Amino acid sequence: MTETTTPKRGVSLWVQIVIWAFIAALLVLVGVILNKRQQGTVQPGDQIPDFTLPLFSGYEYEGQSEVKLSDFRGKLVVLNFWASWCKPCEQEAAELEEAWKMYEDSGKVVFLGADYVDTEPEARAYLKKFGITYYNGPDMGTRISQLFRIRGVPETYFIDPDGVLYYVKVGPFLSVDEITSIIEQKLP
Template sequence: MTRVTQVTILIVLVILFALLYQGLWGDPHRIPTVLVGTRAPLFEGPDVETGASLSSSQFAGKVILVNFWASWCQECKVEHDNLLRLYEDFRDHPDFVMLGINYQDEVEDARAYLKERGSGFAHMRDVKGTLAIAFGVYGVPETFVIDKAGLIRHKRIGPIVGDAYTQLTKHVLTPLLNDANPVL
C-alpha cells in the first residue's frame, strides 16, 4: 500500500465522520425554503367563521403574517396563545395584518377550535390545499411574513414559541413595519 493510498483512506474517513457528525445537529425545523425573497402567491377563500370571502387584494401594501394551522395539529395548540398575544401587540399598527389559514381540516372542527381557543384575527380556509402548495407548506404549523411590497421575507416551520417568538416579533415584524430589513 503506497503512502498516497494510506493518506487518501485517512482523509476519506475523516471527511465522512465529520459529515456524519455535522448531520447530527441538523435542525428539522429549519428547512431551507426557496420562497423567501419571492413574490407571495395571491389567494382568496372563505372566512372560517363567517364564510365571507377573503382575498389577498384586501391586504395589498401591508405587512402580512400568515399562519397555517389545523384543528388536529398538536403543535398548533402549543403556539395558539402566542399567536393571539402577538396579534394583540401589533393589531394597532395600521400596516399590520394577520391571517390564519386553516389547512386540511373540516370546517366544523376548525370553528370549534377557534371558539374554544379564541380566534382574534381572521382565518381563511384553504379548501383544496392549493394555497398550501403555493406557499410550499410541508405541514402545520408554518408561519410566513410578507412585506409591504408583497415579497415573502420570512418562513418558520414549527410552533412560534420561545426564541422563535422573539425572533419573529423583534427581528422580523418590527423592522418590516418600520420599512427596515429583518435582522436574521
C-alpha cells in the first residue's frame, strides 16, 4: 500500500509572512493615527513641550520678533488660540485684554495670542478693532495648534510657572472674573 502526494504549487511561506507582516504594520499605523486624532486636547497635568511663536510687528516681546514658551519659565502663561473669522472669539476678546491689563505690571503672568489659520491683514484688523495689546502672532504651519491638538477656536490653555498645563478652556470666556479666577488658582 503506497500513498502518493500531489505536488502543490502555491505562494511560498516567506512571501506569505512578508504579506501578513505588511498588512499588520499597515493596520497598526492606521490605528495609531486614528488614536492620535481621537485623543482630544492636551490634558491638565501634561508637561507642555517648548514651542516658538513668531510675533506680529507691533506685538513683540522685549524687542524679540518671536518667543519660546521656555522664555516664560517662572511665569504663568495664558495661551489663547483665536482667528479673525471666528465669531465666538470676538465675544471674549475684550475680556482677555482687560484681564491682561490687570496682570501686565505684575510680571507674573503673560498672555499669548496664537492666530490660527488666518490671514495677516484680517488678523491685524481684528487686533486693532478690539484694542488687543498682549503678545500675538500667527501659528505658522499650525504647529502649535497641532501640539495642543486643539479642536477649534477659541481655546485657551493655562500653563503654570513650571510649564505644566493646569486648565483648558474650550469656547469663549463669559467674563473677566472667569479668567482671573483661573489665573489666581496658581498665583503665589
